[in-house]
Amino acid sequence: MTARTVTHHSIIYLIAFATIVSGASAAFAGSDIRFEKPSSVEIALIKAEINDEPLIRPFMPEFLAGGARGILKMIQNGEVYYLVASESEGGGGNCDCGNFYIFRNTGGTLETVFQKNGGEGAVYGYDFADLYGDGTTEVIVSYRTGGTIGNAAEIYCLNGGFKSVLKEGFTYNSIEIADMPAADGKKDGADEIAVGCRDSGKLSYEVYRLKDDKLTQARDVYPYFFGRLCREIEKSIADPARKHKSRVVLLCALAEAQFMAGWKKKALATFKKAEKAARAKPDDYSATAVLCETRRLLEE
Numbered sequence: 248m249t250a251r252t253v254t255h256h257s258i259i260y261l262i263a264f265a266t267i268v269s270g271a272s273a274a275f276a277g278s279d280i281r282f283e284k285p286s287s288v289e290i291a292l293i294k295a296e297i298n299d300e301p302l303i304r305p306f307m308p309e310f311l312a313g314g315a316r317g318i319l320k321m322i323q324n325g326e327v328y329y330l331v332a333s334e335s336e337g338g339g340g341n342c343d344c345g346n347f348y349i350f351r352n353t354g355g356t357l358e359t360v361f362q363k364n365g366g367e368g369a370v371y372g373y374d375f376a377d378l379y380g381d382g383t384t385e386v387i388v389s390y391r392t393g394g395t396i397g398n399a400a401e402i403y404c405l406n407g408g409f410k411s412v413l414k415e416g417f418t419y420n421s422i423e424i425a426d427m428p429a430a431d432g433k434k435d436g437a438d439e440i441a442v443g444c445r446d447s448g449k450l451s452y453e454v455y456r457l458k459d460d461k462l463t464q465a466r467d468v469y470p471y472f473f474g475r476l477c478r479e480i481e482k483s484i485a486d487p488a489r490k491h492k493s494r495v496v497l498l499c500a501l502a503e504a505q506f507m508a509g510w511k512k513k514a515l516a517t518f519k520k521a522e523k524a525a526r527a528k529p530d531d532y533s534a535t536a537v538l539c540e541t542r543r544l545l546e547e
Contacts, residue, residue: 280321280322280323280375280384281321281322282319282320282321282322283320283322284320285318285320285329289318289320289329289352290318292355292357293318293329293331293350293357296348296350296357296359297331297333297346297348300333300334300335300346301333301334302316302317302318302331302332302333302334303316303317303332303333303334303345303369303370304316304317304332305317305332305369305370305371305372305373305389306371306372306373306389317331317332317333318330318331319331319373323384326351326352327351327352328349328350328351328352328360329348329349329350329352329357330347330348330349330373330386330388331347331348331349331350332345332346332347332369332370333345333346333347333348334346334369335364335365335369344365344369345365345369345370345390346362346363346364346365347361347362347363347370347388347390348361348362348363349361349362349403361403361410369390369391370388370389370390370391371389371390371391371398372388372389372398373386373387373388373389374386374387374389374422374424375387376424376438376440377426377436377437377438378402378412378437378438378440378456378457379437379457380426380435380436380437380438383404384404385402385403385404385412385457386402386403386404387400387401387402387403387422387424387440388400388401388402388403389422392418397418397419397420397421397444397445398418398419398420399416399417399418400416400417400418400419400422401413401416402416402457412457412460413460413461413462414460417442417462418444419442419443419444420443420444420445420450421441421442421443421444421450421452422440422441422442422443423440423441423443423472424438424439424440424441425438425439425441426438426439427439427454427465427468427471427472428468428471429467429468429471430467430470430471437456437457438456439454439455439456439465439468439472440454440455440456440457440462441453441454441455441472442454442455446540449496449497449499449500449537450500451500451503451540452472452473452476452504452507454468454469454472469507469508469509470508470509473504473505473507473508474508476504476508477501477504477505477508477510480497480500480501480504481501483497484497484498484501493531493533493534493537494521494524495521495524495525495528495531495534495537495538496533496534496537498517498518498520498521498524499518499521499537499538499540499541501517502514502515502517502518502521502541502545503541503544505517506544506545511545514545515545518541518542518545521537521538521541522538525538
């Protein structure tokens with residue numbers, strides 16, 4: 248499956264992945280799903296089904312755009328599905344509370360195969376991945392939660408009906424999806440998910456793969472992901488435009504990435520630089536908090 252850069256989320260350090268070319272009718276590369284623009288008849292059918300609830304537009308990559316506001320039409324193995332995001336009653340247009348539906352079109356009649364009302368917040372975006380490496384596509388639905396917690400995400404599959412893959416979702420401030428290579432350079436055909444969560448002013452990452460309907464740590468791809476992340480953070484540290492950012496935070500982020508990549512000596516050396524930078528600004532209490540978190544990781 249073609250790797251992707253997920254650009255709709257708050258990402259400080261980007262890993263450069265290939266993007267998918269857009270089209271009027273687009274197939275998701277290497278998958279069993281394609282996307283089309285819904286017709287005016289389909290849009291009217293859906294609006295009637297949800298009693299004209301105000302539709303909201305979640306983030307969708309360019310190649311999925313061009314459809315109706317809040318409606319994503321998917322075709323899988325000849326079956327037509329619609330992902331529909333709307334605003335809950337009393338939402339006030341702030342998108343903090345919304346509804347999410349999956350409809351199947353059976354001969355011009357809509358069948359509800361999934362429905363979620365309210366919840367953490369309105370639907371924020373859709374991502375697609377082959378998380379099991381079996382050639383079928385899972386759908387990652389993100390909900391806006393507000394505040395520093397970022398977004399809540401749930402994973403669903405379409406095999407045998409639209410159903411939740413995880414018993415519990417996960418939260419994130421940044422997400423990257425790709426089939427990442429192990430240390431030997433080989434890929435396993437399944438997409439991994441790198442989840443970044445903001446902690447003490449910096450993003451800390453973990454990389455997962457889906458196994459037995461659970462997210463488990465994908466330690467074999469750590470050298471690849473965190474190695475790339477190290478290089479991006481190093482560029483940020485050297486960038487004059489980022490001089491106003493806390494050097495301590497960036498150095499701690501680099502030390503953590505080096506540690507996760509397996510480069511413990513480098514991580515300890517970078518952390519000493521962070522401590523030295525912190526001593527130069529003793530009144531920077533946020534830097535002190537970051538140092539404590541990084542020190543705890545390096546001592547594990």
